[in-house]
Amino acid sequence: MILSGKAKLAGVVGWPVSHSKSPRLHGFWLEQYKIDGTYVPLAISPDNFATAIRGLQHSGFQGVNVTVPHKESALQIADIVSARAEKIGAANTLVFQEDGSIFADNTDGFGFYENLKQGAPSWQPDAGPAVVLGAGGAARAVIVALAEAGVPDIRLTNRTRARAENLAAELDAPITVVDWDDRDAALEGCNLLTNTTTLGMQGQGLLEIDLFDLPKTALVNDIVYVPLMTNLLEKAHAHGCAVVDGIGMLLHQARPGFEAWFGTDPQVSDELRQFVLAD
Numbered sequence: 001m002i003l004s005g006k007a008k009l010a011g012v013v014g015w016p017v018s019h020s021k022s023p024r025l026h027g028f029w030l031e032q033y034k035i036d037g038t039y040v041p042l043a044i045s046p047d048n049f050a051t052a053i054r055g056l057q058h059s060g061f062q063g064v065n066v067t068v069p070h071k072e073s074a075l076q077i078a079d080i081v082s083a084r085a086e087k088i089g090a091a092n093t094l095v096f097q098e099d100g101s102i103f104a105d106n107t108d109g110f111g112f113y114e115n116l117k118q119g120a121p122s123w124q125p126d127a128g129p130a131v132v133l134g135a136g137g138a139a140r141a142v143i144v145a146l147a148e149a150g151v152p153d154i155r156l157t158n159r160t161r162a163r164a165e166n167l168a169a170e171l172d173a174p175i176t177v178v179d180w181d182d183r184d185a186a187l188e189g190c191n192l193l194t195n196t197t198t199l200g201m202q203g204q205g206l207l208e209i210d211l212f213d214l215p216k217t218a219l220v221n222d223i224v225y226v227p228l229m230t231n232l233l234e235k236a237h238a239h240g241c242a243v244v245d246g247i248g249m250l251l252h253q254a255r256p257g258f259e260a261w262f263g264t265d266p267q268v269s270d271e272l273r274q275f276v277l278a279d
């Protein structure tokens with residue numbers, strides 16, 4: 001990579017940041033589209049967040065992605081906040097605009113939904129209820145995206161029921177809260193099952209769920225991508241359902257930032273998937 005004096009600069013701000021796949025992902029696209037630009041990991045502690053963001057802005061950066069633990073602070077520092085970031089209550093993408101303002105967006109729900117569209121193009125969001133497992137930050141973005149896509153009923157179930165009830169109260173979405181112990185029965189007649197919990201992730205417990213009542217026409221998705229074929233996706237595949245794995249959510253959520261900073265809406269190809277997974 002050889003940069004000119006006009007190179008465009010972006011990066012990811014986190015604490016820690018060393019685990020982030022974003023530099024590799026954006027680096028792949030910068031090479032693919034032969035863009036005069038770079039995307040770097042930036043380890044910035046919570047105490048220094050606002051100073052560092054202002055510093056990057058005044059150093060000519062186009063903007064940054066923001067990851068744990070800065071997603072709420074990113075919303076605070078922004079002058080303009082997208083409707084979806086406002087609803088989700090956190091931002092993962094900051095764009096430094098020419099007039100000196102900072103625009104904050106949250107592209108996690110976009111990434112989630114684009115991943116479903118690419119992985120299962122014939123799936124129709126309005127064809128029936130969706131079951132969402134989990135009520136953490138990821139669930140928030142997923143629910144906002146599903147409601148926007150026209151899913152008529154979102155059956156939300158979480159180990160800690162109160163967190164699901166809080167989400168139902170806060171979000172303007174057609175949510176029915178279901179007890180965690182009743183998750184198997186909630187699958188009856190549903191059109192989508194998505195796991196937003198950490199269950200099934202390498203090093204975590206397995207997701208225990210009986211798919212007997214799940215229609216074979218339902219689409220099943222996991223936002224966990226290590227391993228790529230989680231125990232949920234393996235079971236769903238054996239049951240006869242179409243499945244979409246979780247890596248595409250990470251890849252698609254990066255697109256709006258890349259486009260805003262570097263001027264190209266990049267493609268999520270199989271080659272990119274393999275490249276990011278090989279890390």
Ligand code: ATR
Nearest residue numbers: 134135136137138139158159160163196197198205
């Ligand atoms: P994120 O912001 O990435 O979604 P999170 O807020 O820590 O992460 O949420 C993790 C989700 O996984 C939660 O829904 C959590 O359930 P609780 O709200 O009850 O904690 C869920 N989860 C984690 N471990 C679990 C387990 N052993 N059994 C059931 N759910 C679990």
